[in-house]
Amino acid sequence: MAIASAAAESLTQGTPETTENDLQPFFVFHKASSRKSDKKPTGTGKTRRRIDLSPSSPNKTEKSEPDKAGERDEHCNEHLRTEAFELVWSKINSTIKDILRGINTSVFNEIHHWVLESFNATQSLGTPGFTESTRSFPIVTDATSKLLFTGMVLTGNMEFVDDLLTFEDLGLFLRSNGCHVANLSSLDFSAKSGIGGCLRGLLRQFLKATLYEADISILASWYREQENHNTPVVVIIDDMERCCGSVLSDFILMLSEWVVKIPIILLMGIATTLDAPRNLLPSNVLQHLCPSKFILGSPAERMDAVVEAVLVKQCSGFSVGHKVAVFLKNYFLNQDGTLTSFIRALKIACAQHFSMEPLSFILGGLLVEEKQKGEKNGLQPELVLKYTSQLPSYARNQMAEQNGKSLVHRFSELRRLHKCWSTVVLCLYEAGKYNKIRLLDLLCEALNPDLYTSRASNNHVVLEKDVGVPMATDRCIRRKYSTLRKGGFVGQIVRKVRDLPALMLYQLLKSWEKTTVDVLEIHEKVKDLQSLLRFEDGKLRPNVDDISKKHSSRSPLNMEKESKEVNEKAAALIDCLVRDYLRPIECIPLHEIFCFKNVEKLQLALIGDPRRRIQVDLLEFHKILRCGCCSKSGNVLLPSMHDTSIMYTLAQEHGDLINLHDWFQSFKTVVLHPSSKGKHKSKQSPYPKKRKDTHDSENKGEASIQARFCRAVTELQITGLLRMPSRRRPDCVQRVAFGL
């Protein structure tokens, strides 16, 4: 330690703040305080927690009682919100996992079937006798016995990150079906660790022990053990293309030698095409593979399923506003294109919501309540009221009743309205499938409050009492589809429903019937419409007792007309549903509790933009520091400005190379601006040295300016905006970033 402190001392030369710890590669900053059970608010206390040890700190006595109570409330609230987040997110997360697993089930089953077949095929080559199998070298009888069954799993996804979970699931699935499974990744096949790396990985997963001496014969003897025998051994490599080719080749060659003793079956994830193994592996390795092909669900398919479960059906009660949905969509399409990033964005949105919205803890309460009906969720009515009165939508709707009971009523109303909304969105999605409309696009439109208000203002004739009257069709038709006029995805869908062939229409109505089953009022309307149709001899017929009474003759022409009429009615129905029920959550009172709308916060947390932001920090630093001295300068550089800012602004005038001499001179001119003369009196230098007969203070001023110049250059170097002089051009530095 003495050495380090000596070094520190000599290093800093009079900056005593540099501590020993600053020069340690790492150190323990502090250990967890033992007051963990007694959860107190963190972060706002003026005293450092490290110092006060007694739980009832006397330092805090100056705080007034109501203050304390407020703090306690605040803290209690924070704690509730943390819990609520955990509840909600774990619900969302498990829903997503279930959905993805569901999508993969059929492929997984297929793979399992293939694994068993391959295993039987290897076994049929004959199992080694006792003497043979106990020898620690492989058995090779003929060429066929060296074939390694390999499943190529095409992910159809350029980004392997989405498939990590899939392969993990596949591993679990096969394990639960009685296979031995090891999951390896490209990290295990690095050139650096070589064949030993992947072998160690295998041994660690199969033997559950770390062995420094990795040898396949250990694996062979492990497999010989009674409880491990007669079960297929599956090795999954999730991103085969990223593996080091030579290591993977060695690995495959080795496994193929041992395949009789250890019936290993390979599964490799491939993002591109089936050519990938051919590009990576030499032909003498390829001939040992006996490949089969499997295809996973497409990313778009998975995306739709996740959006449906999480944002439309709202498994957790948490929802997002229109702007956030649009942002998520654009983020998915433009930034990353991976489901993983979408889920992460959703998680950040969720966390932001719970950290910012005081009332969000209600969401957790409602979720618990749903699970165990009847039990009180421990909401404190006063607290709820206190916060609700601050909600803008609450104020807008001027709710007179100020008691907890009416609040509970309002929550259930909100949920009911929202249930209707999601049902209609799903109906639209079912119809949109015929037009290949993506759910995310549809969702963004369905969440748009502006569209809703414009729809509502167009149809102000529609009164509340119309809801529930079965089939207001005539009027709907007369109004000629309000949705059509608007265009957009909903308009497209309505148009499609009008043109749908009879058979598809029949299927669509079937799916609507299923979708709407929870919402009675909509379900009845669908049922009514369904009763107009009959499925007969493979042909769709309008129901006799209803329509055909009016049309006495049943000529083909009439048939056509009739079915067209059904189409019209279906279109009218969906149009009507859109108008009456597609009420975005942002148009419902109290939605703030459940709905995250702050798109800016989400964007900032999700996408850091250091390249641009750091430059802006430098160029417009006065906007952040808000100092009185530099704000009004406009574009003129003032000596009071931050040195590095001055330097970077000056650098903008240069090309890619900045001549240090010129740069220094212009920097000096700026900082020696007449108004600031005499401001830079540097402290006594221990080595006063006269130069060219200039007097002392000027020399010191010069030294100080040079030192400031040096520091600014160093700071620009740390931010990576500058490259140091090369040997070829010792008088110039290089600018790295051009433009924001």
Add this chain to the structure above:
Amino acid sequence: MEINNGVEDEELEEEEEFGFSRNYFLAKELGGSGKKSTRKLSDIGLVDEQELRAAASNIEPKHEKEIVALMNSYKSMYPKWVFELRCGFGLLMYGFGSKKSLIEDFASTALTEYSVVVINGYLQTINVKQVVISLAELLADQLRTKRANTSGNLSKQPFNSRSMDDLLAFLNGSQTEDKDCFICIVVHNIDGPGLRDPETQQYLSQIAACSCIRIIASIDHVNSALLWDKKMVHTQFNWCWYHVPTFAPYRIEGMFFPMILAHGSTAQTAKTAAIVLQSLTPNAQSVFRGLAEHQLSHPDEEGMPINDLYAICRERFLVSSQVTLNSHLTEFKDHELVKTRRHSDGQDCLYIPLTAEALKKLLAEISQ
């Protein structure tokens, strides 16, 4: 200059490669490099290096008040940051200015419930394995105090003899159901020179992904995001970005950068050399000492031939083969502690780019 042909070539290549993209961007800028100045740095009238260093340590701070106010304004975000850590996110702080004191203030006021380990990424060499070992020890400690009365069957094997995978598995373990039991790591400059290589970043991301670990890091380089691939960003680090410019001087972070106006600015100073040497093994230090002693006793020679150094090191049982010596030398060269030049008789020889005085001081420091 001609001596270092290899280096020169490399540089030329790099220049050419860089030139293409540079021209593209410059074509967009208006006549940026139209008039190239050829004036020399030496025309400035540089002050004496010691004077410069003295002045550097006494630079009058600007906007002190505003900077303090800015730092204080971030305090209101502390609860939110803690909340996000609890939710399982990592915090990534960026923006101009040193964020060291901000993050440490956050850790000391808002993270008292959790153990905090600080990694100073701005240093030249950091041993990640050591970090992981001490993290594991901390966690084991924490678990032991938690279940003080239950039998402690935790450590069968001392942590420092376990493999990285084992240690990571321990940190990722489900020894505790309490989701709130985690250790926070603060990484100052996760993009710093000691952590910048891909392997270290892989390890860091694996550490960050452990269930018992939360990470708070700062970056300063504009291109830091290029260090990570999608797996690291989305599933391991799980960053929440925060733009928190502080405009505080990079006092410690900038310590290891040469001052551009100092004479021979490319040479390492004795002080930074001492720091680097102290992080190396005793054997490596002794090898360095052997070379330094030779240089001090033969001030007029151009350097020490590698074979001579090897002979000395063999005698002192510092190295067993040329290979080990070379690995030490590579380490020295990487940190610019040692350079090679062509001797007048044609063979390569080693020298330390420091003055005799600085070298003596350095030897005194490392032999303490």
